[in-house]
Amino acid sequence: MKYPLVSVVIPAYNRPHTLQIAIDSVLEQTYPNIEIVICDDSSNNNVQEMLVPYLNAFPQIKYFKNEKNLFLENWHKCYNLASGEYINYLMDDDVFHKEKIAKMICYFREFENITLVTSYRQTINESGVFIPPLYATDRLYQETRIMDGKQLANIALSRCLNVIGEPTTVLFKKADLIDPFGVYLGKQYSLLNDLASWLNLLSKGKAVYIPEALSYFRIHPNQNNQTLGPKVFSEWLDITIAARDDGFLETNDLYKAALHSYLNRVKDHHQFSSDIKRIEMILTTL
Structure with a gap:
C-alpha cells in the first residue's frame, strides 16, 4: 500500500518544553510516512538547543531558524517548505493522538471530494491533564459525519465560534489550499488565520468530523487567545x-x-x- 507523505508543520516560538512533547507525539504516529517541518521564530536559542539530539536521530525532521521574527510569515514559510501531499499544522503547545494521521487520511483515500478532516479536540491544561471542554471545543456530534463543507462552515459562522478546530486539529491536501495560510478572499487574517483557511477549503468540497479526540489542545496563560482577550x-x-x-x-x-x-x-x-x-x-x- 502506498502511503502519501504527510507534512506536519510547526511554527515554533520560545516553547522548547511543550515543543518536545509535540514532536514526540508526531514521532509516535502509527502512520509511516511523515516529515516534520519546524520553522523557529524564537527570540533565543533554547528551541534550537533542545532539537540537537532530535536532528541527529531523525532525518525526517527539517529545522529552520529564522534570522528575525517573521510572525505570520513563519506560518507561510513552514507551508512552503513542506514536501507532503497532505498538511497538518501542529502548534508547539499542542499534542497529537498517536493515530491522528492514520485515521484522518483514510477519509481522503476512501471518499471523493474531501477537502478537510477534523475531529473533537480534548482540552488539556499546562501540565497536560484533561480539562472540561471550552464552549467552542464541545463535541459537535457523537458519530462520524461526512457533510457538505458549507454546512460545517455555517455552523461555525452562525455561532461565532471556531467549532472546526485550531490549526492542530485539521488535516488537508496541500493542493486544495491555494492561498497562503490565513488568507481569505485576498485578506490576511492573523487572529482567525485558521478559520480563514478552513473557509477556503470548505468552499471547495466536503468535510469530515470525527467525534474521537485525535488531538489535544493545551490551554495555558501564555497562549494568544488567553492574552488577547476580546481582541x-x-x-x-x-x-x-x-x-x-x-x-x-x-x-x-x-x-x-x-x-x-x-x-x-x-x-x-x-x-x-x-x-x-x-x-x-x-x-x-x-
Whole structure:
C-alpha cells in the first residue's frame, strides 16, 4: 500500500518544553510516512538547543531558524517548505493522538471530494491533564459525519465560534489550499488565520468530523487567545461578511444568526461600538 507523505508543520516560538512533547507525539504516529517541518521564530536559542539530539536521530525532521521574527510569515514559510501531499499544522503547545494521521487520511483515500478532516479536540491544561471542554471545543456530534463543507462552515459562522478546530486539529491536501495560510478572499487574517483557511477549503468540497479526540489542545496563560482577550473577536465581523459574499450563510436567517451571535459576544466591549452600528445597518437591509 502506498502511503502519501504527510507534512506536519510547526511554527515554533520560545516553547522548547511543550515543543518536545509535540514532536514526540508526531514521532509516535502509527502512520509511516511523515516529515516534520519546524520553522523557529524564537527570540533565543533554547528551541534550537533542545532539537540537537532530535536532528541527529531523525532525518525526517527539517529545522529552520529564522534570522528575525517573521510572525505570520513563519506560518507561510513552514507551508512552503513542506514536501507532503497532505498538511497538518501542529502548534508547539499542542499534542497529537498517536493515530491522528492514520485515521484522518483514510477519509481522503476512501471518499471523493474531501477537502478537510477534523475531529473533537480534548482540552488539556499546562501540565497536560484533561480539562472540561471550552464552549467552542464541545463535541459537535457523537458519530462520524461526512457533510457538505458549507454546512460545517455555517455552523461555525452562525455561532461565532471556531467549532472546526485550531490549526492542530485539521488535516488537508496541500493542493486544495491555494492561498497562503490565513488568507481569505485576498485578506490576511492573523487572529482567525485558521478559520480563514478552513473557509477556503470548505468552499471547495466536503468535510469530515470525527467525534474521537485525535488531538489535544493545551490551554495555558501564555497562549494568544488567553492574552488577547476580546481582541480575538476583532476579525469575526469582517470574515462573516466576506463569507456571506462567498456563498456561505446563504439564507438571511443564517446570516442574521451569525450577526446576532457576534453582537452577543461584543455587546459589553466598548471598542466594538463601530461594529455594532455596522451590524445594525446590515440587519435593516435583510
